Amino acid sequence: MSSNVREDIMAAARRAAQAHGYTGLNFRELAAEIGIKSASIHYHLPTKTDLGAAVAKRYWEDSQAVLDSLWNDGADPAGALRAYPGTFRQSLENGNRICLCSFMSAEYDDLPDPVRTEVSAFAEINLAWLARVLAAATGQDAAACGRRASAIFAAVAGAQLMARSRADIALFDGAIEGYREAGLLPA
Amino acid sequence: MSSNVREDIMAAARRAAQAHGYTGLNFRELAAEIGIKSASIHYHLPTKTDLGAAVAKRYWEDSQAVLDSLWNDGADPAGALRAYPGTFRQSLENGNRICLCSFMSAEYDDLPDPVRTEVSAFAEINLAWLARVLAAATGQDAAACGRRASAIFAAVAGAQLMARSRADIALFDGAIEGYREAGLLPA
DNA sequence: ACCTGAACACCGTTCAAGT
DNA sequence: ACCTGAACACCGTTCAAGT
Numbered sequence: 446m447s448s449n450v451r452e453d454i455m456a457a458a459r460r461a462a463q464a465h466g467y468t469g470l471n472f473r474e475l476a477a478e479i480g481i482k483s484a485s486i487h488y489h490l491p492t493k494t495d496l497g498a499a500v501a502k503r504y505w506e507d508s509q510a511v512l513d514s515l516w517n518d519g520a521d522p523a524g525a526l527r528a529y530p531g532t533f534r535q536s537l538e539n540g541n542r543i544c545l546c547s548f549m550s551a552e553y554d555d556l557p558d559p560v561r562t563e564v565s566a567f568a569e570i571n572l573a574w575l576a577r578v579l580a581a582a583t584g585q586d587a588a589a590c591g592r593r594a595s596a597i598f599a600a601v602a603g604a605q606l607m608a609r610s611r612a613d614i615a616l617f618d619g620a621i622e623g624y625r626e627a628g629l630l631p632a
Numbered sequence: 633m634s635s636n637v638r639e640d641i642m643a644a645a646r647r648a649a650q651a652h653g654y655t656g657l658n659f660r661e662l663a664a665e666i667g668i669k670s671a672s673i674h675y676h677l678p679t680k681t682d683l684g685a686a687v688a689k690r691y692w693e694d695s696q697a698v699l700d701s702l703w704n705d706g707a708d709p710a711g712a713l714r715a716y717p718g719t720f721r722q723s724l725e726n727g728n729r730i731c732l733c734s735f736m737s738a739e740y741d742d743l744p745d746p747v748r749t750e751v752s753a754f755a756e757i758n759l760a761w762l763a764r765v766l767a768a769a770t771g772q773d774a775a776a777c778g779r780r781a782s783a784i785f786a787a788v789a790g791a792q793l794m795a796r797s798r799a800d801i802a803l804f805d806g807a808i809e810g811y812r813e814a815g816l817l818p819a
Numbered sequence: 820a821c822c823t824g825a826a827c828a829c830c831g832t833t834c835a836a837g838t
Numbered sequence: 839a840c841c842t843g844a845a846c847a848c849c850g851t852t853c854a855a856g857t
Contacts (some may be wrong), residue, residue, distance in 0.1 A: 450821085450822095464741045465655075465739075465741060465742060466653075466655070466738065466739065468652075468653070468655050468656060469655055469739075469742060471848090471849070471850085472849080472850065472851090473848080473849075473850095481821095481822070481823090482822070482823050482824080483823095483849095483850085483851095484822075484823060484824080484825095484851085484852085484853090485821075485822050485823070487850090487851070487852085488820090488821060488822070489821090491851095492850080492851080493850065493851090541740070541741075543738060546797070547738065547793060548738045549797075550793050550794065550796055550797030551653060551730060551734065551735045551738045551793060551796070552652075552653065552656075553728070553796050553797055553799065554651050554652060554728075555652060555656060564797055565797065565798060568794065568797060568798070589813070592806055592807075592809055592810040592813065593810050593813070593814065595794070595803065595806050595807045595810055596787075596791075596806075596807045596809075596810025596811050596813075596814060596816075597810075598790075598794065599787065599790040599791040599793070599794040599807040600783075600786065600787040600790050600791075600807075600811070600816075601790070602790045602793060602794065603785075603786035603787050603788070603789045603790020603791070603793065604783075604786040604787075604790070606734060606737050606738060606786070606789060606790065606793065607737065607755065607782070607785065607786040607789065609737055609738070609740050610733070610736070610737030610740055610751055610752065610755060611752060611755070612740065616782065619779055619782050619783075620779075620782045620783045620785075620786040620787075622779055622783075623779040623780050623782055623783025623784075623816075624783050624787070624816065626776070626779065626780070626783075627780065627783060627814065627815050627816040628814050628815040628816070629783075629787075629810075629811065629814040629815070629816045637840090658830080658831060658832095659831060659832070660830070660831065660832095661831095668840095668841075668842095669841070669842055669843085670831075670832085670842095671832085671833080671834085671841075671842055671843080671844095672840075672841050672842070674832080674833075674834085674841095675839085675840060675841065676840090678833095679832085679833090680831085680832075
């Protein structure tokens with residue numbers, strides 16, 4: 446069995462980053478949580494940049510898998526669209542956390558390039574998935590689906606951010622309901 | 633003339649917080665920008681909590697004034713609604729910055745209570761303004777306008793965040809256009 | 820292979836002391 | 839009233855030494 450420690454670091458760093466961001470990530474707290482010394486982390490992930498990039502990459506890979514399990518050229522694209530906000534709701538359920546990439550988007554100015562790359566990838570896979578689902582659900586052209594995908598992605602991330610600021614998941618549900626009533630999301 | 637220094641601190645802190653957040657706010661850089669020593673800032677704003685709360689309070693007060701100048705029980709509520717995303721666009725135009733309160737919403741876990749209070753106030757005045765404008769524009773009941781206000785506020789903040797993550801203001805415009813096409817915002 | 824203590828250079832925050 | 843020196847706590851990183 447190869448390193449469980451590296452996986453433990455990745456998991457703890459992901460949870461921490463979803464609550465405190467890249468800036469708020471620190472080796473000493475991470476190490477204490479895992480039960481090793483902070484210097485040991487550097488054996489697995491040499492620098493903070495490496496850690497941040499690895500965590501963000503894993504994050505969008507996991508998200509990609511979740512989205513693919515939700516819909517992948519199958520039936521019921523409208524149902525997948527209806528379920529999409531739920532993938533963001535989970536972070537709030539999990540200790541009022543938010544999307545790792547939303548937090549890191551705010552921190553854009555202070556992000557090393559390798560981390561920025563992975564944050565962009567998260568947006569890209571969400572946008573691409575939404576555009577494909579929208580095309581299947583509505584039959585509209587690629588440009589229209591792209592704009593709509595962009596609108597839905599930004600809107601759902603925004604709802605999550607607003608809910609976090611009050612530590613109230615009902616605010617998330619309210620905003621999503623508002624999107625449905627307005628026609629941005631399917632009822 | 634009372635303290636210009638305090639105003640200089642407030643202005644520099646606001647710009648910094650819109651780019652680096654509350655955590656990224658630091659006395660030494662602020663001081664260097666103003667031309668005093670970092671310890672001197674504490675004479676005007678005793679703690680980082682005081683600074684953060686003062687800056688966030690000023691931020692929503694200024695926003696309130698901007699919104700009131702945009703619409704205050706006058707004619708053309710639909711026009712005011714159309715202009716609303718522009719108030720968020722300005723931050724992006726200003727060095728790819730974002731709403732101070734969006735950044736601080738992400739940082740919720742690390743915010744002292746007095747700062748949280750002012751962050752909440754920003755959301756409240758936006759929500760209240762939007763609900764009033766929507767009521768005037770659509771004639772719908774208070775509950776429906778409240779949900780719609782919540783949806784618009786979250787969506788516009790989300791569009792801003794997404795645009796920052798790519799340093800591309802066209803992504804903001806694209807998402808807003810998507811909201812219009814979907815019917816969340818008036819065309 | 821994997822972990823650690825100790826040290827390094829650096830930085831934000833605080834407060835007693837200065838003028 | 840207004841400002842600062844200096845101490846303090848904490849950070850990411852390195853590296854020699856340990857198992």
